[in-house]
Amino acid sequence: MYSVGIDLGGTNIVSAVVNDKYEIIASSKTPTNSSRTAEEIFDDIAEITFDAIKKAGLTMEDIESIGLGTPGTVNAEGYIEFANNLAFNNVPAKQMLIDRLGNNNVYIENDANCAALGEAYAGCGNGAKDFVAVTLGTGVGSGVIVDGKIVNGVNYAGGECGHMVIVLDGEQCSCGRKGCWEAYASATALIRQTKMAMEEYPDSLMHRIAEQEGKVSGRTAFDAMRLGDIAGIKVVDKYIKYVSCGLINLVNALQPEVLCVGGGICNEGETLMKPLRRFVQAERYSIHSKIQTKIVRAELGNDAGVVGAAILGKVKN
Amino acid sequence: MYSVGIDLGGTNIVSAVVNDKYEIIASSKTPTNSSRTAEEIFDDIAEITFDAIKKAGLTMEDIESIGLGTPGTVNAEGYIEFANNLAFNNVPAKQMLIDRLGNNNVYIENDANCAALGEAYAGCGNGAKDFVAVTLGTGVGSGVIVDGKIVNGVNYAGGECGHMVIVLDGEQCSCGRKGCWEAYASATALIRQTKMAMEEYPDSLMHRIAEQEGKVSGRTAFDAMRLGDIAGIKVVDKYIKYVSCGLINLVNALQPEVLCVGGGICNEGETLMKPLRRFVQAERYSIHSKIQTKIVRAELGNDAGVVGAAILGKVKN
Numbered sequence: 344m345y346s347v348g349i350d351l352g353g354t355n356i357v358s359a360v361v362n363d364k365y366e367i368i369a370s371s372k373t374p375t376n377s378s379r380t381a382e383e384i385f386d387d388i389a390e391i392t393f394d395a396i397k398k399a400g401l402t403m404e405d406i407e408s409i410g411l412g413t414p415g416t417v418n419a420e421g422y423i424e425f426a427n428n429l430a431f432n433n434v435p436a437k438q439m440l441i442d443r444l445g446n447n448n449v450y451i452e453n454d455a456n457c458a459a460l461g462e463a464y465a466g467c468g469n470g471a472k473d474f475v476a477v478t479l480g481t482g483v484g485s486g487v488i489v490d491g492k493i494v495n496g497v498n499y500a501g502g503e504c505g506h507m508v509i510v511l512d513g514e515q516c517s518c519g520r521k522g523c524w525e526a527y528a529s530a531t532a533l534i535r536q537t538k539m540a541m542e543e544y545p546d547s548l549m550h551r552i553a554e555q556e557g558k559v560s561g562r563t564a565f566d567a568m569r570l571g572d573i574a575g576i577k578v579v580d581k582y583i584k585y586v587s588c589g590l591i592n593l594v595n596a597l598q599p600e601v602l603c604v605g606g607g608i609c610n611e612g613e614t615l616m617k618p619l620r621r622f623v624q625a626e627r628y629s630i631h632s633k634i635q636t637k638i639v640r641a642e643l644g645n646d647a648g649v650v651g652a653a654i655l656g657k658v659k660n
Numbered sequence: 661m662y663s664v665g666i667d668l669g670g671t672n673i674v675s676a677v678v679n680d681k682y683e684i685i686a687s688s689k690t691p692t693n694s695s696r697t698a699e700e701i702f703d704d705i706a707e708i709t710f711d712a713i714k715k716a717g718l719t720m721e722d723i724e725s726i727g728l729g730t731p732g733t734v735n736a737e738g739y740i741e742f743a744n745n746l747a748f749n750n751v752p753a754k755q756m757l758i759d760r761l762g763n764n765n766v767y768i769e770n771d772a773n774c775a776a777l778g779e780a781y782a783g784c785g786n787g788a789k790d791f792v793a794v795t796l797g798t799g800v801g802s803g804v805i806v807d808g809k810i811v812n813g814v815n816y817a818g819g820e821c822g823h824m825v826i827v828l829d830g831e832q833c834s835c836g837r838k839g840c841w842e843a844y845a846s847a848t849a850l851i852r853q854t855k856m857a858m859e860e861y862p863d864s865l866m867h868r869i870a871e872q873e874g875k876v877s878g879r880t881a882f883d884a885m886r887l888g889d890i891a892g893i894k895v896v897d898k899y900i901k902y903v904s905c906g907l908i909n910l911v912n913a914l915q916p917e918v919l920c921v922g923g924g925i926c927n928e929g930e931t932l933m934k935p936l937r938r939f940v941q942a943e944r945y946s947i948h949s950k951i952q953t954k955i956v957r958a959e960l961g962n963d964a965g966v967v968g969a970a971i972l973g974k975v976k977n
Contacts, residue, residue, distance in 0.1 A: 416948065425948040473814055487913065489806045496915020497790055498949035506945045507909040511827045511902070520908070520943050585828070591837070592824040596804065596913070598813020626837050629817035631733065631742040636814060 348653030353428035361653035365465035369399035389443035408656025412457030450655035459486025461651030466642040471600040479606035483525040527585035544574035587622030605641030665970030670745035678970035682782035686716035706760035725973025729774030767972035776803025778968030783959040788917040796923035800842040844902035861891035904939030922958025
């Protein structure tokens with residue numbers, strides 16, 4: 344059997360047909376043009392979905408379920424209540440998809456939760472039923488899966504682990520709180536930390552690296568560290584400590600089978616993952632347990648969301 | 661139908677018969693004498709359980725299931741892997757109860773998780789399926805319930821939300837980490853904070869109150885605050901900020917229907933609960949949601965554990 348996953352992003356919309364091994368067999372894509380109305384955007388979603396199904400050599404009758412991942416909060420009735428990055432609120436997304444696609448088996452979910460689901464079932468989770476995905480990007484996104492199901496919470500706003508304070512009265516976070524994990528562990532935070540260290544260390548190699556790249560990025564400190572630069576080493580060490588602090592908090596609270604770390608910073612690979620595992624190992628509460636949470640790198644990259652959306656029909660029933 | 665809940669504590673063991681409304685209809689109690697062997701302790705557990713059933717006017721045939729709440733970690737096979745406060749590890753608790761009671765429907769679970777279950781189903785949760793219980797006592801205990809089931813995690817050590825760092829590199833915690841919520845929000849921490857303020861404010865009313873009580877307790881600062889004492893007000897304000905920081909972290913991560921706060925400090929009632937709700941309201945991430953997590957005081961007191969243990973049979977099947 345086949346299902347369809349749709350990833351409604353701020354920049355692009357992707358629709359993909361997935362087989363029962365969670366492999367993408369065909370897909371179609373269009374720009375979001377996010378200032379448009381919901382009607383216009385959902386017309387495009389329908390168009391690329393029919394296109395993807397056609398590319399797969401199938402018809403809508405072959406499609407068991409359709410899932411859509413969207414920014415913002417989605418309620419039990421399939422309304423997008425509040426969509427950051429999109430120009431609409433309180434949109435009956437589920438009904439709009441049913442009307443346009445002629446398939447009643449439609450599921451709508453937050454995009455970070457879809458990505459977590461994709462990694463849990465089809466990526467690094469390898470089918471783990473208790474799973475947490477953390478994405479170190481512009482912010483720190485997360486999705487929590489318990490007993491194979493997404494933890495939505497009473498108001499479908501659950502899984503915002505990036506907005507857990509790790510430094511009381513610390514750095515201002517975009518959410519209004521001070522000291523959130525996101526304000527220390529996001530790529531944005533790493534860039535801020537890198538810039539501060541560059542001011543403090545005018546002779547650091549980070550200046551030359553940033554000049555060559557044309558900007559300070561999440562890689563600048565890591566690259567400097569690899570060249571033995573003291574300031575770069577300091578920035579990376581501290582950043583890894585911030586990331587691991589939140590990971591250990593999640594391990595102690597939920598003890599998932601797998602904790603998946605994704606986002607651009609993960610391109611550092613084992614340079615990041617090895618010390619993260621060491622920190623978690625040293626500080627986790629479950630010191631007496633033979634079984635421990637596996638800390639792994641995300642595997643599906645940008646496909647996680649669309650694959651997870653295609654899996655919604657399996658887990659939301 | 662009836663079930664039995666057993667609370668194996670560091671000081672006492674209680675066994676209680678519970679009806680299908682989760683009401684205790686009979687109970688029996690004995691000192692734990694925690695330095696004894698598992699065999700001796702389980703013999704006593706069997707004795708008081710038969711006693712409680714007899715007091716209820718029932719026989720073992722009337723008992724649908726039996727649940728035991730114990731300190732420490734309990735694995736899937738019903739072994740107590742590691743029991744802080746008790747003198748044994750790796751004890752086949754489930755089999756030992758089956759052998760002694762002649763009832764095969766036996767469930768073993770961590771005591772904090774049992775207490776959470778009791779409050780969720782029979783106390784302040786009023787049947788809430790997504791529920792978190794936090795106990796402000798010697799430490800900060802917690803139990804997490806998602807979709808009506810205890811979140812045990814992969815190694816049955818889940819739910820240790822007290823060991824989530826809220827102040828990076830902060831106060832030393834007993835778990836080895838620095839800056840855990842427990843090190844700021846437990847009754848023990850409040851007493852430490854009170855003593856520090858007393859040193860700083862030699863004229864504070866807290867000195868007289870502590871002298872009258874014979875010790876500094878979790879009430880000292882609250883009592884001084886009620887008398888308008890500046891130092892007392894400062895201690896209480898800061899303590900409430902620490903408690904609410906962790907509560908907001910839990911709301912943002914899990915958005916439970918109900919978040920229950922228990923433990924000795926809760927005897928302060930609305931003096932504690934009102935400002936806690938105000939802090940959570942102001943800082944929660946889910947600002948756009950119509951539905952919000954209810955922050956409520958625990959209702960069952962010491963009975964939560966034994967009632968929750970009696971409910972295990974319903975939720976662990």
